[in-house]
Structure formats: C-alpha cells, structure tokens
Amino acid sequence: MTQVLQSTRSTATAEHTRVTLGKVVVPPRTDPYWLDLLQRVGVAAVEPTAAPGSVRVAFVPPEHGESSVEPLRRAGMVVVRGSATTPGTPRLRTVHGTGPLFDGCTAIAMPVAAVDRPVDIPPPLGRGSELLLPLPSANAARRAPAVLRAFPISPDHVVEEIVSGTDHGGLRRLVQNALRQAHHALGLPFARNACIPLGFAGGLALRIDADDFDAPATNALCTALERTDLRATWFLDVERHARKGGAPLVRALATSHHEVQSHFFHHYTYRSRRRNHTNLERAAALLLQWGVRADAAAAPFGTFHRGVAAALHDGGTRWSSEFSAVYDDHPTRLTGSDQVPVHPVCPVLLARAGVPEATILDYFAGRLGQALAAGECAVLYGHPIGDLLRVPLLDRLRAELDAHATAAGAPVWQPTLSELHAFHVRRRDTEPQCELVGEFAVGNADRRVPLVLETTTGARLTLGGACTVGHPMNATPQIASSSWRTSSPPRRWQRWRRQREIVLRRLLREVRGR
Numbered sequence: 001m002t003q004v005l006q007s008t009r010s011t012a013t014a015e016h017t018r019v020t021l022g023k024v025v026v027p028p029r030t031d032p033y034w035l036d037l038l039q040r041v042g043v044a045a046v047e048p049t050a051a052p053g054s055v056r057v058a059f060v061p062p063e064h065g066e067s068s069v070e071p072l073r074r075a076g077m078v079v080v081r082g083s084a085t086t087p088g089t090p091r092l093r094t095v096h097g098t099g100p101l102f103d104g105c106t107a108i109a110m111p112v113a114a115v116d117r118p119v120d121i122p123p124p125l126g127r128g129s130e131l132l133l134p135l136p137s138a139n140a141a142r143r144a145p146a147v148l149r150a151f152p153i154s155p156d157h158v159v160e161e162i163v164s165g166t167d168h169g170g171l172r173r174l175v176q177n178a179l180r181q182a183h184h185a186l187g188l189p190f191a192r193n194a195c196i197p198l199g200f201a202g203g204l205a206l207r208i209d210a211d212d213f214d215a216p217a218t219n220a221l222c223t224a225l226e227r228t229d230l231r232a233t234w235f236l237d238v239e240r241h242a243r244k245g246g247a248p249l250v251r252a253l254a255t256s257h258h259e260v261q262s263h264f265f266h267h268y269t270y271r272s273r274r275r276n277h278t279n280l281e282r283a284a285a286l287l288l289q290w291g292v293r294a295d296a297a298a299a300p301f302g303t304f305h306r307g308v309a310a311a312l313h314d315g316g317t318r319w320s321s322e323f324s325a326v327y328d329d330h331p332t333r334l335t336g337s338d339q340v341p342v343h344p345v346c347p348v349l350l351a352r353a354g355v356p357e358a359t360i361l362d363y364f365a366g367r368l369g370q371a372l373a374a375g376e377c378a379v380l381y382g383h384p385i386g387d388l389l390r391v392p393l394l395d396r397l398r399a400e401l402d403a404h405a406t407a408a409g410a411p412v413w414q415p416t417l418s419e420l421h422a423f424h425v426r427r428r429d430t431e432p433q434c435e436l437v438g439e440f441a442v443g444n445a446d447r448r449v450p451l452v453l454e455t456t457t458g459a460r461l462t463l464g465g466a467c468t469v470g471h472p473m474n475a476t477p478q479i480a481s482s483s484w485r486t487s488s489p490p491r492r493w494q495r496w497r498r499q500r501e502i503v504l505r506r507l508l509r510e511v512r513g514r
Contacts, residue, residue, distance in 0.1 A: 023044040023431070024043050024044070024045050024058070024059045025045075025046055025048050025077070027060060033334070037172055040330045041175055042432065057186070058072045060072065060080065061138065062083065064081075081133070082136075089113075090136055090140040092110070093109070093110075093112060094107050094108065101181065105173040105174050109167040110134075110136045111166060133174060136166065141168070144165025146162050146163065146303075148162055153353075153359060154359050154363070157359065162302060162323075162344075163327050164323065164325055164326050172330070180454060189453045190454040191432055191452065191454075193449050195427065197449075198464040199410060201375070202371060202412050203378065203413035204230075204368060205233070205377055205378070205415050207233050208235070208382060209235050212244075214244075220389055222249075230398065231416060232258050233417040234259065237264070238264070239267070240267070259417065260292045261295075261298070263283075265280075266300075271305070295316075296318055296340075299320065302324050304320075313336055318421070319421045320340075321341070323344035326339045328344075329341040338425075341379065343379060347390060348387040377420060379420070426448055450462050
C-alpha cells in the first residue's frame with residue numbers, strides 16, 4: 001500500500017527543508033480515466049502550474065509525448081509514464097513482470113499496443129530518472145470488451161469467469177507500486193489516503209446474489225451469518241422471491257444489519273436500455289412495498305454493457321457492482337455510475353470445476369489475506385443456494401478475521417457495499433496532507449479518512465487527525481505527539497442480535513408449517 005505524491009520545495013531559506021506530500025503532478029488536460037485511477041490509489045492530482053516550487057515526481061499517461069515529458073524531466077523529477085506508446089490498434093494481452101513493481105499484480109490483463117518481453121524494474125531511481133509502465137491508452141482501457149478470463153485456483157485447477165477486458169485493479173496496484181518506488185527513491189515516505197476507516201485492520205465485505213428463492217437455504221444462510229457474525233449485501237431476484245413467498249424473509253433482512261439491493265425483477269439482462277430500465281423499475285417498486293428502498297443494483301449474470309449502464313443512470317442508481325465492468329479494485333467512477341468491484345470467482349464455480357473443499361477454503365482465505373495484509377477491504381461473493389453453505393466458507397472467513405484482528409490488535413471492518421461505497425466517496429474528495437519539516441513528518445488527516453505513511457524500510461503507519469511522527473523515515477517511525485486517537489468500533493452487532501434471532505426463528509417455523 002502506498003501513497004501518492006507531490007513533492008515541492010520552496011526557495012525561501014526558512015522553508016528549504018519542507019516537502020509536501022499527497023499530490024501527483026499530471027500534465028494539463030489529462031484524461032479523467034487517469035485522474036480516477038489516481039484517486040483509487042489514494043492521492044490527489046494537480047497540474048504542474050498548480051504546484052509551488054519544483055515538483056519531484058510526476059505521473060504521465062502514455063498519450064502524452066516527449067513535449068510533455070521533457071520539461072518535467074528537466075525540472076529534476078522522477079517521471080512515471082506509460083510505455084505502450086507504439087502506433088497501431090491495442091490488443092488485449094496479459095502483462096507479466098517481476099520485482100517490487102509487480103508485487104500483488106503479477107499478471108495484469110490489459111489492452112496494450114506492444115509488450116514483447118517481461119517488463120523489469122530499472123536501476124534505483126534518482127533525480128531526473130524515468131520509470132516505464134506498460135499502461136494502456138485511456139480509451140482502450142475504458143472500452144475493452146468483457147472477456148472470459150482464467151483464474152488459477154491451484155496448480156491443478158483453473159476456472160474461467162467473464163470479467164472486464166482491462167484488469168483495472170491490477171493496473172491500480174501497478175501504478176501504486178511505481179509511485180511508492182519513486183517516493184522511496186527520493187528518500188521520502190509514501191503518503192496516501194487509507195482505504196479503510198481509522199481503527200480497523202483491513203476489511204471484508206460480503207455480497208450475496210439471491211438468483212432464486214429457497215426458504216430453507218436462505219434461512220440456513222441467515223443462521224450461518226448470525227453464528228459467524230458476518231454482514232452481507234443481498235442482491236435479490238425480485239420476481240422469484242415474490243412468486244415463491246420470500247417477501248417475509250426480505251422484510252426481516254431489511255430490518256437487520258444486512259443490506260438488501262436489486263438484482264433486477266427478472267433475472268435477465270436485455271440489450272435494450274428501455275427494457276433494462278423497466279426491469280429495474282419493477283424491482284424497485286416491489287421492494288419498496290416490502291420495506292426496502294433499493295438505490296443500488298447488480299445486473300443478472302454479471303452482464304454489463306451500454307444498455308445496462310444507461311438504464312442504471314436513468315433510474316438514478318447510486319452505484320452498481322459489475323465484474324464485467326471492473327473487478328478486484330476499490331470503488332470507482334469508470335462507467336458513468338459508480339462501481340463497487342467484487343472478486344469475480346464464487347465458491348460454486350470452483351465446486352462445479354471439481355476443486356476439492358480444502359482448496360476452495362484456502363483460495364478464498366488467500367484472497368482475504370492479501371487484502372488484510374495490504375490494509376484494504378476484500379469483497380467476496382456467493383449464492384444462498386448450493387454455494388456459501390456447500391463448503392464451510394463462512395466459518396473459515398470468520399477464523400481468518402479473528403486471527404488477523406488478534407495479531408493486529410484492532411478489529412476488522414465489515415461494511416455493507418453501500419457503506420464501502422460511501423467511505424470511498426469521502427476518500428475521493430479528501431486531499432491527503434503530510435509535510436516533512438526537519439526531523440518530523442507532520443500530518444493533518446481527516447479523522448474519517450486517515451492517512452497512511454509507508455517508509456523506505458516497509459514500515460506503515462495509519463494516522464488520523466493532526467499528528468507529528470519522528471523522522472528520519474528510513475528507520476521505524478515513532479509518534480512524537482498527536483491529537484488523534486485510534487477508535488475501537490465494536491466487533492459485535494449486539495443491538496440487532498436478539499431481535500433478529502426472534503424474527504428468523506418465527507419465519508422458520510412459518511415456512512416449516514406450510
């Protein structure tokens with residue numbers, strides 16, 4: 001994890017040791033795609049003219065030629081730029097690389113013009129150096145069609161899922177790693193906005209796609225979520241829940257600490273904008289009768305195209321979650337409506353491919369572990385029928401969360417997808433602020449959106465409010481003074497527990513009595 005950057009130095013003698021972090025300098029008229037990417041990394045972006053003093057690091061998209069790069073290089077900054085600048089039609093391919101630049105993103109699917117060999121990291125960066133990245137053009141990345149991508153589960157098992165043609169999550173991690181390297185090459189800590197609230201050690205958000213309704217399976221899943229103390233966002237196929245008597249259970253979910261959203265009325269995605277809009281409107285109207293105000297959606301079968309995007313916009317949908325638009329990433333504005341990405345592989349997909357139960361559990365524990373180690377929020381999904389209860393996945397996830405919380409000395413965040421989206425909207429609008437003044441790093445972070453500092457030794461601090469951290473940053477930093485406190489949100493959801501238990505037991509008796 002890292003932060004992003006603008007480094008400036010004033011010419012005044014008294015201010016000579018001051019360096020401001022938190023912004024990335026970009027050329028004028030940079031495509032909004034790259035600005036969104038930098039926001040997902042957790043940094044603010046400014047044009048060179050907006051930065052006082054001399055900039056030390058700049059991010060230059062591949063569309064910008066030498067005329068944009070040369071003035072920045074002459075100013076003595078590290079230039080991070082794209083290498084996919086050869087003419088011709090970009091084609092989708094997987095980019096491989098080794099070393100710190102590719103940590104967490106060893107095989108990134110993206111449309112690039114030409115990458116004929118693995119991309120290696122250049123020698124240590126210094127003043128005026130340049131770091132090349134295999135970045136696609138903004139238009140190619142935006143318009144890459146959905147593809148059937150292979151996900152290696154183990155050496156013996158590979159499953160396929162339809163996902164976005166551009167691995168936006170891998171691209172974001174690639175840029176994040178490059179900016180971290182550039183900061184550290186200048187002897188600076190890497191500062192950025194944290195991607196989880198203050199007081200938490202990583203996060204887990206669960207998405208449940210209820211494509212059909214089966215009362216025993218749904219009740220069993222609710223009981224399992226209660227037992228493991230896990231929250232979820234449920235996307236409901238409204239027509240089948242209405243036809244099969246699922247309304248009472250939906251009402252119970254709406255009054256619990258779970259979240260209920262729309263999986264459209266008919267579990268079908270049309271090509272037509274109008275028909276998709278009607279499908280969404282019918283679902284929203286019936287859910288409202290059941291006490292649910294759905295302001296988000298997920299398209300059936302994960303199918304996302306212009307007809308779906310336009311219908312979501314017409315219906316005023318606040319966000320959607322489509323892995324054929326973006327996956328394994330932070331919430332983003334890539335498609336017109338906000339997207340809350342999810343890991344696209346679910347347990348039933350692995351079970352149908354013959355993957356052993358132990359391997360399935362290890363796979364999802366690994367996806368969760370990667371996010372927790374990076375201080376991020378994992379978003380996993382499954383289904384009530386023949387999926388989340390087919391293997392004891394919820395128990396394994398609970399065990400992993402407890403072990404991580406114990407080791408970190410802090411609870412793990414368990415947001416609904418709406419809560420995750422709301423946090424990232426705040427994060428997007430918060431400019432990270434941190435200064436190096438003499439022997440100290442001085443920060444003034446929003447308490448709701450904390451600041452992360454990563455040193456050249458790999459130490460990582462999460463800071464909220466005004467604080468002062470000891471410098472030099474090439475050693476493990478010590479907090480010298482602060483006006484912030486680490487919050488300790490309650491892990492359990494006690495106020496709902498008894499009420500929800502009574503409601504679910506009554507519903508279970510009613511269903512069994514039919």
